[in-house]
Amino acid sequence: MSPLDPRYLPIAATVAILLAAYVFGVGRYDAFSDGQVLLNILVDNAFLLVVAVGMTFVILTGGIDLSVGSVVALATVMCAVLTEQAGLPAVLVIPIVLATGALLGLGMGSVIHYFEIQPFVVTLAGMFLARGLAYTLSTESISMDDGVFTAIAQTPVPLPGGLHLSISATIAVCVVLVAAYLLHYTRLGRTVYAIGGNKRSAFLMGLPVARTRVTVYTISGFCAALGGVLLTFYTLSGNSLNAVGLELDAIAAVVIGGTVLMGGFGFVLGTVLGVFVLGLIQTLIIFEGTLSSWWTRIAIGVMLLLFILLQRLIVWRAR
Amino acid sequence: GGSGGGDSITLGFAQVGAESGWRTANTKSVRQAARDAGIELKFSDAQQKQENQIKAIRSFIQQRVDVIAFSPVVESGWDTVLKEAQRADIPVVLTDRAIDSPDTSLYETFLGSDFVEEGRKAGRWVTEEFGDAEGTVRIAELQGTTGSAPANDRKQGFAEVIGNDAKYKIVASQTGDFTRAKGKEVMEAFLKSAGEIDVLYAHNDDMALGAIEAIEGAGLKPGEDIKIVSVDGVKDALQAAADGEINYVVECNPLLGPQLMDLVKKVAAGEQVPKRVEVEETAFDQQAAEKALPDRKY
Amino acid sequence: MTVLRSLARHRLFWPAAVMAVLLALNVALTPSFFSIQVRDGHLYGSLIDILRFGAPLILVALGMTLVVATRGIDLSVGSVVAISGAVACLWISELPEQNSVAGVLAALGIALGVALVLGLWNGFLVSVIGIQPIIATLILMVAGRGLAQLVTGGQIITVNSGPYRLLGGGYWFGLPASIIVALGMVAAAALLVRRSALGMLVESVGGNPEASRLAGIRSRRILVVVYAWCALCAGLAGLMISSNVSSADGNNAGLWIELDAILAVVLGGTLLSGGRFSLGGTVLGALLIQTLTTTVYTLGIPPESTLLFKALVVTAVCLIQSPAFRARLSRRRRPPAPTAGRSQRDAATEAEVTA
């Protein structure tokens, strides 16, 4: 075996399986080889990717953030209500929404850290709170025809070869790059890993544990709100029922990408791959197009299992 | 139309999910009708998520199906993806629920029911039934899933009608998530905390069926001590109506498969179709329910 | 006074206090809230309702407690709830005579058997293959819902069976059968866990897996047992839920119950990072959640505000339960009093980490 750092093994394994699954799809479905299919996975999951990146920070510190799905919903409703009903311009609305998400995260992070309450409950309360706020703003779904939102939503970003991305997907890619930089090249990022490795040691080593933990939830809240904005671009509407259960998808993406739920190990790149795994599974199933509702679920479960078993197998063999 | 496989029509159908028996009956009907009509069906289940439905529609476009049909999870937010369909020259048929886009050129036609009207029907029945009752009529309402279109609309339609007369008073209103178990649980609490209840309005049959058990458990007779009106018209509800436990069932017909396939064929052939096609729907009182019961399929 | 103080030190004091407040709120609004009547020879009243509707949650949370104690998490309980109800109802609906006790017992047996198999599957993935619990059980959460729908054909299977009704909706000795079953399971679990060495071994595996392995504990076997137990509890809860409404709803039964169950476990004082667990705390946590739900109904809180109310109460419970929060509160007024109780060490050391 090549002297690959064992830490990168799960990632290498995931890439290999993704490739295999893609080749399988190309062989089986006519239109699958179109490069746009792959790009669409990114386009369609841009908001999930952003949310999952935020979640990666939290999970790396050994925490968890269940509120993200609700914050996404709240963000979409806020975008819609503020532009359509309050008549504010988009350039104002988007920062307000992002700030709200970050603020929610900040609040949850502070409670988690300073009152030593388990992240699970605090963010679960946050989940109730954000969804409740969304309902309070509007239980109806609201369409948007604001010029800026529409323009961003409907302007494709052309790529060579007649392919295209959306602006949202481009934003998501930027978020990934920024996150990777933060985690790898800044003290904040390294402290995140240290806290995940051992919170108490990190504290005794004189690392800014309090600040970092709070920051991490703030980042996640911000990413969730940004994900909500991207979802608003995606659907051009606000709906308080959006993104129910998204937190599980995000956590799944992070964990499939090789990040350990207990914290301390993992990469943003893994999260990207995790999102691709989920997206590819869905794409394969849609292309198959013959499964009934329940077989769809069963197939998702089975494919998830296959992915993970193969991942384990490859990692085992290589060790 | 697209350039799909040869002579047969390919239909991409993006279903909401499988959240209820009603929905499953709807799916079955579509599948059966497609088979009968010789239409190749690409089916996708969105598990109640709009994102998933958009993804499905996008992949239908990629696969160049001839017609796309879908039951929108919510009314809003379809413009972008439907424009893509339009650019790809694929006609779109909406089923079951409408969308609120001002640009009606995005879809060929809408086939489905009007939830607000269903709420009105239930309300009208209440006003007829209690038209000459003395004093206030105390109503309990079991709402559907908070924020969902049927819950919003059925609530709105009902309120419109009974709002005209101050004697109708909704004394308790809570979501029962469209399920029997929740319907029962919420009704139990109503019975203890809301005082006398004259009528129960349930946004779907399942919650009404659950509530019936709660009412019985409290030693009351459903259908007599507390009148019940619900929406959908599934078999169990008609049975309960026939047994005298539900007083009025407003139908919301899921069996729109055959009608849909007719439309799909016309649309694929480039024929002109009406912008809105209503599904044939009725409402059942107890006698009608008993009569309809033998041929209920769902 | 000293009794009161030592009571206040008990870690379940605060959740219990919040529950008392909620109950008081109910009584204030519905004076008859505490009244328990005898109707048709069985007890009837709001308190009984809380227990009755709380019973399935107690069961699911009971199973979840042990899983959480091993540092795990089981997301699949909701699906198991749906599957077991579906299997039982399908079996009963195909009986020639739905009221036959033997037939119903067979149905219960088969349903629980299926649940057990699903639990073993989870345990296998977690302990033998070594998949992280959240993902291992996510697989069954997704696929299991599909299986339940497959069993019911996506429809609601209605059954009409007296004996089957008994489990979730019937009464024994004037008490709802579901309460008796749930309490029986709690007692059985408490006995099993505290009278045998299982409890200690579970806590050890959850507290430090590597040390446990080196101490010669069969961690794998314990993990499998724990997941199987959790699924069994969920299966029983599923039977209860479906029996209560005499029907099986593969689409919605047990939807999101895993979150409530985990919340109950956590409110009961068990840490998600594994180790020490408390069955009594879990039961209290589950009842607190159910009381909360009932309070929402009696207060007539509109559905769109329900979640805000829940957020409020959950936050309040957590804050008041948190020694750090109370210390901060009292530090404002007087010098800190030493906190005592279960997580002495956590309280002390964590407080330092926070600084």
Place this chain on the structure above:
Amino acid sequence: MLSMTGIRKEFPGVVALDDVAFRMFPGEVHALMGENGAGKSTLIKVLTGAYHVDAGNISLNGSAVRFAGPLQAQQAGISTVYQEVNLCPNLSVAENIFIGREPRRLGRIHWTAMKNRSAELLRRLDLDIDPGRELGSCSIAVQQLVAIARAVDVSARVLVLDEPTSSLDADEVATLFGVVRTLRDQGMAILFVSHFIEQVFAISDRMTVLRNGKLVGEYRASEITPVDLVRAMIGRELATLDELEPPRRRSGAGQAPVFAATVDLGRKGNIEPFTLDIREGEVVGLAGLLGSGRTELVRLLFGADRADQGSLRLGESTVHLRSPRAAIARGVAFCPENRKADGLVEDLTVRENIVLALQARRGWARPLPRRRQEELARSFIDRLRIRPADPEALVGNLSGGNQQKVLLARWLLTEPRLLILDEPTRGIDIGAKAEIQKLIAELAEDGMAVLFVSAELEEVLRVSHQVAVLRDRAVVDRMPNEGLTPDMVLHTIAKGEAA
């Protein structure tokens, strides 16, 4: 330069420090002494703000300070190595040294510079390991050295070392002392904690003794004898230090049957095939330098790692150990060196930790009755003098030495036929250490086979009948402990072949 007065720290149910005073001067090494649980580590944590102090004053350079946390203490120039290795096992060695003050270029972490500088620092401590290696995979001794490397790099004015030498062997200790002396001569104030009396006298200028959380006194190293120091620590009269130490063993066991025998047992990448036998009633000591593979050898014998070659005979049968459980079933017990990671379950009580292995062997269905558990726990609490003497105390709340005793008790309790002890006396005070050595001797007399690993060569020679020498992860020699001196063993180690 630094002074603490009237320090009080209470934990629920325990007064860890009561009216303690302590001071440090620049250019001096000040040793903090006391038995296990005396309050040394607590005092240090109070100093650096890791614990809130309940009462008392701390002043640094004449001005009162109270640090909110180690971060502030560090910023004020106090650099600390805590007792338990408090580093992040998931990060690389280099990162552990530099985290929080990584070299940066253009605002981003300069990874190459960090690797180079940490390699340099490690070399200064005579440690030749890859800075990119994950810390968790390194032995405790290496981790301890990394922690030291982290601490000495700061341009600190005060250096606090809490038992930095507990798993280091003589060479590393010498290197460390060299570094410490240099720093002292540069005017740094150094606080040093150790249970090794000779080390303390070798390095320190001043000593403060604590007993049971109370201050006993402050002494100049030149004005106190070891005997007096120990007397101050344990609070009872002693004639000589030897009173504490059991007499040295001589080779014994004679022709008793062999209990464990390996033939070319090994594992690729871990340890070269080795052949070793241990007789019943015989104590075999393993000697070797840091990283020589002692831990890895004993882990193979216990099945904690799986051997991939050779064979192992335990008792009458040849076995292929697939798990620790299999070894335990054949009468082997293993007390690991890393008590925090591999040994204790901190959330459980002393009683539960003590009976854990025994209970695991009995299986979950046959619980030890509660009364019996308490009896057992109490008997070991008495024998090993575990403090607080409360079976229901949480192990995580115990002082380091007391935790080690609990771990040891767990394995003594199982009454194994082969007892493997990897650094069993790490961090244990001299009184208890002697007790343990005596206990080992008694056990051997009763026919138990013992494999004994310690970084302290003296100790190995004191308790063993036979000494096996490791070098570069291979067993290079084995000799009966007759007339052996540390120098002879060191010579063998250095030469890498039989003397």
